Amino acid sequence: MRAAVIGSGAWGTTFACLLAQTGIPTTIWARRAQIAEEINAGSNRRYVADLELPPLITATTDLPAATAPAQLVVVAVPSQTARAVLTPLAGGLREDAVAVSLMKGVELGTGMRMSEVLAEALRLGPERVVVVSGPNLADEIAAGQPTATVVAAQDEETAARVAACCATTTFRPYTNTDVLGVELCGAVKNVIALAVGIAAGRGFGDNSKATIITRGLVEITRLGLALGARPETFSGLAGLGDLVATCSSPLSRNQCFGRRLGEGMSVAEAAAASRGVAEGARSARAVLDLATAHGVEMPITAGVVAVVEGGATITEVTDALLSRPRKSEGINAAPIA
Secondary structure: EOOOOOOOHHHHHHHHHHHHOOOOOEEEEEEOOHHHHHHOOOOOOOOOOOOOOOOOOEEOOOHHHHHHHOOEEEEEEEEEHHHHHHHHHHHOOOOOOOEEEOOOOOOOOOOOEHHHHHHHHHOOOOEEEEEEEEEOHHHHOOOOOOOEEEEEEEOHHHHHHHHHHHHHOOOOEEEEEOOHHHHHHHHHHHHHHHHHHHHOOOOOOOHHHHHHHHHHHHHHHHHHHOOOOOHHHHOOHHHHHHHHHHHOOOOOOHHHHHHHHHHOOOOHHHHHHOOOOHHHHHHHHHHHHHHHHOOOOOOOHHHHHHHHHHOHHHHHHHHHHHOOOOOOOOOOOOOOO
């Protein structure tokens, strides 16, 4: 078994270490030669400052060379750039290779989930695409702190095979066959984390943040059920677990991005101050468009889109959310007028 990880950021590098810990030689593809050289020297200080990389990890800037021998091809690039990165590899993976998405987003323009983008760009059947999602803050995992995740695939056996490749004494993967539900949880929780960060940046307390998290889970569930996901996925690690971690942790790029917006930074200033990509800011519009296409009401998501795109101020969005008609608590989708 050999693996390739496409993407040299914090999560891609950390996941490569998990694979190496199980004895799998892993090659990381890095866009920049400087990063590849540093990884080959045993570290990646820009993204995981305190992590010493195992000897089984190497790096290259040659994407086909990294993926050609790999039975496991892990993709950890920003969701909106995934198609452009992967298309040159179309039809070029081994016949027994499985592609694993670590990405959390919905593609702008197509409304496709990342597993769908992988399948189309790489010309793979959906049965050869796997999704990893959950409360996966890379810095904590890199530090060896105990955590669990979800490995989702159409076929339980495929999910179990990938789970075995990344299971360590501190990283516990569970399997799931609800790929759609797992991916939607991962994509939409980033948007909700932006909203929580905005509230924190405005100086709002735990009541406000808990309200956004709880009603955000309703929005995620509402969309998922409308698209055919299984209800239990949303109360699991990929749903509630990832939502709580991303909304609560100062290590969350999306929460920090939202906090900066709440403190008065512009979107451009918040992006410049961020260490990595805040997927929620990039995917919010795609998530809202997907919801609109299926007649699903998502007011928090719509508010985030309005702030990110400059259609409304934070005060206007807050007032609009609080002045919505009172109703019974629930998750049933309400048709959009």
